[in-house]
Amino acid sequence: MRFYRTLKYAGKKFSQYTIDRLLGEGRYGLCFLARSESGNKVVIKKYKTSLGQKELPNCIDEAVILSKLKDKRIPAFLGVVNEKRFYGFVLEYKNGCTVKELLFKHNYKFTRREVFHTGLQLINIIQYLHENGVVHRDIRIPNVLMYQGKVCLIDFGLARWADKTYRYDLDFSYLGDFLLYLIYSSYEKKEKNKQLPWPKKLPWYEELSLTSEQQLFLRKLLGLEFVYENINDIKTDFIRAFSISRY
Amino acid sequence: MGSNSRSSSGNHYKRGTHGSGHYQKKGFLGNLLNIMDSRSGAGGNYNNYGNNHNQSAPMQNQPIENRNSINCGKCNSSIPAGSKFCLQCGEKVADALFCTDCGEKVPFDAKFCFKCGTKLNG
Numbered sequence: 471m472r473f474y475r476t477l478k479y480a481g482k483k484f485s486q487y488t489i490d491r492l493l494g495e496g497r498y499g500l501c502f503l504a505r506s507e508s509g510n511k512v513v514i515k516k517y518k519t520s521l522g523q524k525e526l527p528n529c530i531d532e533a534v535i536l537s538k539l540k541d542k543r544i545p546a547f548l549g550v551v552n553e554k555r556f557y558g559f560v561l562e563y564k565n566g567c568t569v570k571e572l573l574f575k576h577n578y579k580f581t582r583r584e585v586f587h588t589g590l591q592l593i594n595i596i597q598y599l600h601e602n603g604v605v606h607r608d609i610r611i612p613n614v615l616m617y618q619g620k621v622c623l624i625d626f627g628l629a630r631w632a633d634k635t636y637r638y639d640l641d642f643s644y645l646g647d648f649l650l651y652l653i654y655s656s657y658e659k660k661e662k663n664k665q666l667p668w669p670k671k672l673p674w675y676e677e678l679s680l681t682s683e684q685q686l687f688l689r690k691l692l693g694l695e696f697v698y699e700n701i702n703d704i705k706t707d708f709i710r711a712f713s714i715s716r717y
Numbered sequence: 718m719g720s721n722s723r724s725s726s727g728n729h730y731k732r733g734t735h736g737s738g739h740y741q742k743k744g745f746l747g748n749l750l751n752i753m754d755s756r757s758g759a760g761g762n763y764n765n766y767g768n769n770h771n772q773s774a775p776m777q778n779q780p781i782e783n784r785n786s787i788n789c790g791k792c793n794s795s796i797p798a799g800s801k802f803c804l805q806c807g808e809k810v811a812d813a814l815f816c817t818d819c820g821e822k823v824p825f826d827a828k829f830c831f832k833c834g835t836k837l838n839g
Contacts, residue, residue: 529804530800533800534800673736674737694733
């Protein structure tokens with residue numbers, strides 16, 4: 471299917487952009503790498519549109535939010551393509567590999583020092599979003615890019631302005647889940663448990679060797695203890711619990 | 718069990734009691750769980766303590782977001798306030814407008830000129 475889609479769109483020109491290849495797909499539609507007439511790489515996020523649909527896909531929040539945010543750690547909104555039943559947003563291309571690819575394709579193991587640096591950068595991005603009233607709602611390993619140790623957050627398709635429905639703490643739980651992926655990358659199962667035909671399934675707080683401070687921090691993020699009020703408290707506690715001097 | 722918890726209204730919240738079986742998993746099941754995680758929801762929080770005391774609206778800088786719109790100068794479609802581009806034809810929206818009366822520069826979503834008080838279009 472991926473090959474077919476690449477074949478279907480590769481080389482086609484929409485507005486001033488020529489599609490290069492398929493980068494990924496999601497519920498929203500397809501994501502392509504494309505080039506502008508001046509040769510600059512861009513990403514085109516093509517939305518699913520049903521035939522005969524006159525209204526725009528549900529992407530207004532994404533457009534307005536990305537228009538407001540101006541930060542090198544977030545892809546800039548560069549334009550709209552709407553022609554030949556092709557509707558999409560043109561976004562800045564960010565170099566790098568997703569954390570999902572790093573973990574499961576390249577089997578990368580994050581050291582505790584890297585967990586700290588990566589986590590802190592992501593917390594800083596979330597802080598920037600929350601200061602601007604935005605909840606991302608989809609901070610997952612395929613949506614975090616890394617390039618030369620620098621972190622970028624992509625895919626604002628589910629992002630919303632924070633209100634009583636869309637609350638900041640949703641991002642906190644995703645952050646906790648994200649950090650556990652990083653920590654587990656260098657986790658080795660105990661030999662005794664490996665040998666069992668049905669290895670015992672333990673929760674992260676029983677499996678990982680974490681300090682009580684680290685464990686409490688993650689438990690609060692994941693809603694297993696009283697949750698955090700805001701990202702500033704999270705940043706303070708993260709630095710206290712995970713800073714390199716602790717290792 | 719899925720990798721998250723949801724309320725009856727389809728909200729999702731990472732409750733987080735998984736272990737290595739979840740965080741070190743890849744392949745079909747891992748992808749399936751990720752797709753499930755990526756569902757759109759109303760975004761409420763649910764945790765074991767039911768302590769959703771931080772449900773107040775933005776504590777920090779409030780966005781200047783509203784549902785007002787302006788009309789595109791090229792295709793006359795409605796552009797949601799704050800968007801850098803017309804979402805129909807892609808025309809770039811000017812960052813600022815000028816008051817038709819006194820010429821003062823005003824934000825594109827301003828309703829009145831800050832200098833002379835003239836009512837602005839939009």
